[in-house]
Amino acid sequence: MNVFYDHFERHAHGEGLKGHSTHYCAGCGHGIVHRDLADTIGELGIQDRTVLISPVGCSVFAYYYFDVGNSQAAHGRAPAVALGHKLANPEAVVISYQGDGDLASIGLAETISIAQMGLPITVIFINNAVYGMTGGQMAPTTLLGQKTVTSPQGRQPAMGKPLRMAELIAQLDGPVYVERVALFEARQRVKAKKAIQKALRLQMEGRGYAFVEILSECPTHLKMSPEATEEWVRTQMEPVFPLGVKKDLAVEPWFDRHAPSFSPEAVLGLSGAEPATVRTAARHRLAPRLGTKDLSLKLAGAGGDGAQIAALLLTRAAIDEGFDSTHIPSYGPESRGGTSYADVHIAEEEVLNPAAPDPHVLIAFNAPSLAKFAPAVREGGLIIYDRTMITEPPAFPPNRRVLAVPCTQLAVDLGRPVAKNVVALGALQAATDLLPAAGLLSTMRHVFKDKSSLISLNEAAFAAGQQVVDPESE
Amino acid sequence: MPSVTTNSRPKPFLDPAYCKGCLRCVEACPKGCISPGTRINPATGLVPVEINLEICNGCGLCISACPEPFGLRTSPATPGAELEREFQIKDPSKLFGRKVVDLHESPGLPDEEIELPACEPLVLKGTYAAAIGALLAGCRHVFGYPITPSTEGAELMAKILPHLDGAFVQAVSEVAAVNMMYGAGGAGVPSMTFTSSPGFSLMLEGISYMIGAEIPGVFVNIMRGGPGLGNIGPEQADIKLACRGLGHGNTHALVLAPSTPQEMLDLTMEAFALSFRYRNPVVILGDGYLGQMTGQVKLPTHLRKPGRPAWAVWGDRSHRQNLICSIHLAEPDLEEHNRRLNAKYAEIASREQRSDLYRCEDAEVLVIACNTPARMAKGAVEAARRQGIKAGLLRPISLWPFPGDALAEAIRHVRQIIMVEASPGQLENELRLTLSHAGIVPPPIAAVRHFGGVLPQESEILAKISEFREALA
Ligand code: SF4
Ligand code: SF4
Ligand code: SF4
Numbered sequence: 002m003n004v005f006y007d008h009f010e011r012h013a014h015g016e017g018l019k020g021h022s023t024h025y026c027a028g029c030g031h032g033i034v035h036r037d038l039a040d041t042i043g044e045l046g047i048q049d050r051t052v053l054i055s056p057v058g059c060s061v062f063a064y065y066y067f068d069v070g071n072s073q074a075a076h077g078r079a080p081a082v083a084l085g086h087k088l089a090n091p092e093a094v095v096i097s098y099q100g101d102g103d104l105a106s107i108g109l110a111e112t113i114s115i116a117q118m119g120l121p122i123t124v125i126f127i128n129n130a131v132y133g134m135t136g137g138q139m140a141p142t143t144l145l146g147q148k149t150v151t152s153p154q155g156r157q158p159a160m161g162k163p164l165r166m167a168e169l170i171a172q173l174d175g176p177v178y179v180e181r182v183a184l185f186e187a188r189q190r191v192k193a194k195k196a197i198q199k200a201l202r203l204q205m206e207g208r209g210y211a212f213v214e215i216l217s218e219c220p221t222h223l224k225m226s227p228e229a230t231e232e233w234v235r236t237q238m239e240p241v242f243p244l245g246v247k248k249d250l251a252v253e254p255w256f257d258r259h260a261p262s263f264s265p266e267a268v269l270g271l272s273g274a275e276p277a278t279v280r281t282a283a284r285h286r287l288a289p290r291l292g293t294k295d296l297s298l299k300l301a302g303a304g305g306d307g308a309q310i311a312a313l314l315l316t317r318a319a320i321d322e323g324f325d326s327t328h329i330p331s332y333g334p335e336s337r338g339g340t341s342y343a344d345v346h347i348a349e350e351e352v353l354n355p356a357a358p359d360p361h362v363l364i365a366f367n368a369p370s371l372a373k374f375a376p377a378v379r380e381g382g383l384i385i386y387d388r389t390m391i392t393e394p395p396a397f398p399p400n401r402r403v404l405a406v407p408c409t410q411l412a413v414d415l416g417r418p419v420a421k422n423v424v425a426l427g428a429l430q431a432a433t434d435l436l437p438a439a440g441l442l443s444t445m446r447h448v449f450k451d452k453s454s455l456i457s458l459n460e461a462a463f464a465a466g467q468q469v470v471d472p473e474s475e
Numbered sequence: 476m477p478s479v480t481t482n483s484r485p486k487p488f489l490d491p492a493y494c495k496g497c498l499r500c501v502e503a504c505p506k507g508c509i510s511p512g513t514r515i516n517p518a519t520g521l522v523p524v525e526i527n528l529e530i531c532n533g534c535g536l537c538i539s540a541c542p543e544p545f546g547l548r549t550s551p552a553t554p555g556a557e558l559e560r561e562f563q564i565k566d567p568s569k570l571f572g573r574k575v576v577d578l579h580e581s582p583g584l585p586d587e588e589i590e591l592p593a594c595e596p597l598v599l600k601g602t603y604a605a606a607i608g609a610l611l612a613g614c615r616h617v618f619g620y621p622i623t624p625s626t627e628g629a630e631l632m633a634k635i636l637p638h639l640d641g642a643f644v645q646a647v648s649e650v651a652a653v654n655m656m657y658g659a660g661g662a663g664v665p666s667m668t669f670t671s672s673p674g675f676s677l678m679l680e681g682i683s684y685m686i687g688a689e690i691p692g693v694f695v696n697i698m699r700g701g702p703g704l705g706n707i708g709p710e711q712a713d714i715k716l717a718c719r720g721l722g723h724g725n726t727h728a729l730v731l732a733p734s735t736p737q738e739m740l741d742l743t744m745e746a747f748a749l750s751f752r753y754r755n756p757v758v759i760l761g762d763g764y765l766g767q768m769t770g771q772v773k774l775p776t777h778l779r780k781p782g783r784p785a786w787a788v789w790g791d792r793s794h795r796q797n798l799i800c801s802i803h804l805a806e807p808d809l810e811e812h813n814r815r816l817n818a819k820y821a822e823i824a825s826r827e828q829r830s831d832l833y834r835c836e837d838a839e840v841l842v843i844a845c846n847t848p849a850r851m852a853k854g855a856v857e858a859a860r861r862q863g864i865k866a867g868l869l870r871p872i873s874l875w876p877f878p879g880d881a882l883a884e885a886i887r888h889v890r891q892i893i894m895v896e897a898s899p900g901q902l903e904n905e906l907r908l909t910l911s912h913a914g915i916v917p918p919p920i921a922a923v924r925h926f927g928g929v930l931p932q933e934s935e936i937l938a939k940i941s942e943f944r945e946a947l948a
Contacts, residue, residue: 032542084657093790
C-alpha cells in the first residue's frame with residue numbers, strides 16, 4: 002500500500018499522462034525514494050499525520066504525488082519549515098525531503114542548527130552529486146574531477162572537496178540516527194527502505210531527529226544511461242561517501258509536548274497583571290508648585306547610578322495615581338558604563354511628547370550629566386544634583402531652582418550607597434510635592450515586594466531625601 | 476499485456492503508458508523476464524520495456540527498482556485491492572480511477588474569545604507590550620534572532636512561553652526564523668517574530684514566500700538607524716521596505732505604526748486577527764524609542780484562543796488535502812494567482828485604512844507623522860495652537876494602506892503640509908503616491924527630517940509650523 006494520489010491533479014492539472022507519471026527524468030533515483038517513502042508512510046499508518054516539506058531542486062514538486070499534508074519551502078529552508086510544523090503540531094510526522102544543493106549548500110545553516118536541536122523530524126537527503134533542476138551545476142557533493150557545467154574542467158580541491166553530510170550530521174549531538182544508503186542495486190534499495198522506515202519510526206515514537214542520506218542517480222546530468230549511472234554511483238560515489246549507519250543511539254521516547262494554554266489566569270499572571278482595585282481617593286493635582294499639566298523630567302548619571310530605576314518608579318507611581326506617564330531610557334553603548342539618562346513625562350491628561358529635551362526637572366548624579374543637561378532645564382525649572390559626587394558644580398542658568406543634595410552620602414550613612422536614587426526621589430518629592438508621598442512609597446513597596454529587605458531601607462532613604470530639602474540647601 | 480497467472484506471490488503489472496523505459500527494472504530482474512522494448516509507445520513517445528512473466532517468481536525486485544509510482548506495481552490503486560494477495564489482470568482504464576475520497580466535514584475550527592477579569596493597567600515598555608499583545612491574541616509560537624533594539628520582546632516571550640506550553644525558538648538566523656514562521660503559520664497557528672532593520676532585510680525573502688503561499692504571521696520590526704549596520708538609534712527608514720519592498724514579486728502586507736506602548740499591545744493583537752483574516756503577513760513598524768518607551772498599558776476585555784483554519788496543513792485527516800505552496804508553474808495560473816492577490820490588496824486598501832486625527836477640523840497647517848515622531852508633532856501642534864496657529868496632526872496608523880480617505884478629508888482647508896519623519900521622506904513618498912493615485916493635487920509640502928538615530932524634536936517642528944504663520948495670516 003502506498004500513499005500516492007490516485008491522480009496527480011497538481012501535475013499540469015493532471016492532464017493526460019501527467020495525471021499518472023512523475024516529472025522526473027527516466028531512471029531518476031528520486032522516483033525510487035518516493036516509492037519507498039510512500040510505501041513506508043502507508044505501512045506505518047501515518048498518512049493522515051504526515052506533513053511533507055518539498056524543497057527547491059528536482060524534488061520541488063514532491064507535493065504533486067504524496068497524498069499527505071504538503072508544504073513547499075524556499076531553497077534550503079525546508080528544515081526550518083519542518084520545525085515550524087513540528088512545533089505547531091507535535092503529533093504531525095514531519096518529513097523534510099531535500100537534495101544536495103538545497104540541504105548541503107544554501108541551507109547548510111538550517112540543516113546543521115536544526116539537526117543539533119534534535120527535535121524529532123525526519124530528513125531525507127538525496128545526494129546525486131550534481132544540481133539537477135538548474136541544469137547540472139556543481140553541487141557541494143560533486144566529486145573531485147567530476148565535470149559539471151560550472152566545473153567544466155572537473156572539480157578542483159580549491160572549489161571545495163565533496164561535503165560528507167552524513168558524517169557531518171552524525172558528529173552533532175542532536176541526531177539520534179544517521180545512515181547513508183544507496184539505490185544502485187536491489188540489496189541497497191532494501192536497506193534504503195529500512196532506513197527510511199526506521200527514521201520515521203524514531204519520529205513517531207518521539208525519540209528524536211533522524212537523517213537518511215541516499216546516494217541517488219541523476220542520469221540526465223551525468224549524461225549516462227540509468228544503468229551506467231548506477232554503476233557510477235557504486236564505483237565512484239560510494240568510495241567517497243561510504244554507506245552505512247553513522248550514528249544510532251538508543252534513546253527513550255522523550256518528545257512530549259502539551260497543547261498550549263490559553264488560560265486567562267495564566268496569561269495575566271505571567272504578564273504581571275493584577276486585579277483591578279477600586280479607587281476612592283480624589284486625584285492629586287499634578288505638581289502644583291511647577292504649574293504644568295505635562296511635566297517632563299530628566300534623570301541622568303553613570304551606568305550604576307540608578308537613574309533608570311528611579312525613573313521607572315516615578316512612571317509607575319504616576320500611573321498608579323491615575324496620570325499618564327512615560328519613561329524613555331537611553332540605551333545601547335551609552336548604557337554600558339557611560340552616561341545613562343532617562344526622560345520621564347507625567348501628564349494630567351495625555352503625554353503628548355515623551356522626550357524631554359528641555360525638562361522641567363533635572364536630577365543629575367554625576368558631573369558630566371549635570372554639565373550636559375543643566376543648561377537645557379527650562380526657565381522656572383528645578384535642578385537636583387548629588388552634592389557628594391559633584392563637588393564643583395557648573396554655573397547654572399538664572400531662574401532655575403537648584404538643590405544640592407548629598408544623595409550618595411545619605412545613602413552611605415544608611416549602609417546602602419545604591420539607594421542614592423531613592424534619596425533623590427525623596428528630595429524631589431519634598432521640593433515639588435509632585436505625587437502624593439504615600440503613593441510613591443506604596444509603589445516602591447510594590448516594586449520591591451520580592452526583596453522585602455530593601456523596603457524599609459528605601460523608605461529610610463526616601464525620608465532622608467525629603468528631610469534634607471530645606472532652604473539652606475539651595 | 477502480461478499474461479494472466481495465478482500464483483502465491485503477486486507478479487508485476489505494467490501499463491506501458493507509465494513506463495519511461497529507463498530499464499532499471501531490466502537489470503533488477505534476476506530471471507531476465509524484462510527486456511528493453513523495441514516499439515515506441517505512440518502515447519508517450521517513449522519505449523516501454525517488454526515483460527514476459529512465464530518464469531517470473533514474483534520476487535518483486537523489479538518493482539522496487541522502478542521509479543514511477545504508476546510504473547511496475549503489484550496491485551491496483553483501488554482501495555481494498557491492496558489487501559488482495561492474488562494477482563489479477565484488470566482493465567487498466569478502471570485501475571487508476573479516482574480514489575473514493577473521504578469527505579471531511581468542515582475542517583475549520585473557529586477562534587474563541589475568552590473573557591479577561593478586570594485588571595490594573597500594566598506599566599510596560601513598547602517591546603513588552605507587543606509581546607503581551609501577541610500572547611493575548613493567542614500566539615504561542617515565536618521565532619527570532621537576537622538584534623537590538625527589539626530583542627527584549629523575544630526575551631520576554633522566551634521567559635513566558637514555556638509556562639504556556641508554547642515555543643520560543645532562537646533560530647540560527649533571521650532567514651531560518653522567518654521560515655519557521657512559514658512552517659508554523661502554514662500549520663495554521665499564529666506565529667511572530669521580533670526583529671530590527673537589518674534582521675528585517677534578511678526576512679524579506681521569506682515574507683515574499685509567505686505572501687505567495689498566503690501564510691499569516693506577524694513581524695514586529697523595531698526600526699533602527701541605517702543603512703548597513705548603522706546604529707541602534709531610532710529611525711523610520713524601513714517604511715519603504717515595509718510598504719514597497721517586501722521581497723521579490725507582487726507583494727504587499729498591512730503595515731501598522733503604533734505610537735504608544737498601549738498601541739504596541741493593541742495593534743499587535745489586532746495584527747494577528749488581520750493576518751488570519753487576509754491570510755497574509757502583517758508588519759508592525761515601531762521605532763527604537765517606542766520599543767524602549769515605558770508607559771501605561773490597559774488590557775483588553777478578552778483574549779483569543781485561536782481555532783484552526785480549514786486551509787491549514789496541520790497534519791491530520793481533515794487537513795490532509797491541503798497544500799502550502801507559492802509555486803504556480805503555468806503562466807496563466809500564476810497570473811490568476813496574482814489577480815487574486817491584487818483583489819486581496821485592494822480589499823485591504825479599502826477596508827483597513829487607519830489613522831488618528833488631532834485638531835484637524837479647521838487646520839490650515841497639517842502635520843503628518845507616525846510612530847514616536849507623531850508624539851513630538853502632537854506636542855508641537857498643541858504649542859502652535861496656543862500661539863493661535865490653526866495646526867492639526869494626521870497620524871497614519873496604517874502606513875500601507877496609507878489612510879488616503881482620511882487625508883483627502885483632512886486637507887480640505889489645509890494650506891501647508893509638514894511631513895515629520897526620521898527618514899529621508901519615505902513617509903512623504905507614501906503620501907505623495909496616495910494623493911497622486913487619487914488625483915488630488917496637494918498643498919505645498921514641507922518637511923522636518925532626521926536620520927541616523929536622531930528624532931525630530933518638538934521645538935523644531937514648532938519652528939517649522941511657525942514659518943508659515945505669516946504666509947497663512
Ligand atoms: S535532472 Fe537528475 S535529479 Fe533531476 S529529475 Fe532528472 S535525473 Fe532526476
Ligand atoms: S517479480 Fe522478480 S522475477 Fe518477476 S519480473 Fe519482477 S524481478 Fe523478475
Ligand atoms: S523501471 Fe519502471 S519506468 Fe523504468 S523501464 Fe522499468 S517499468 Fe519502465
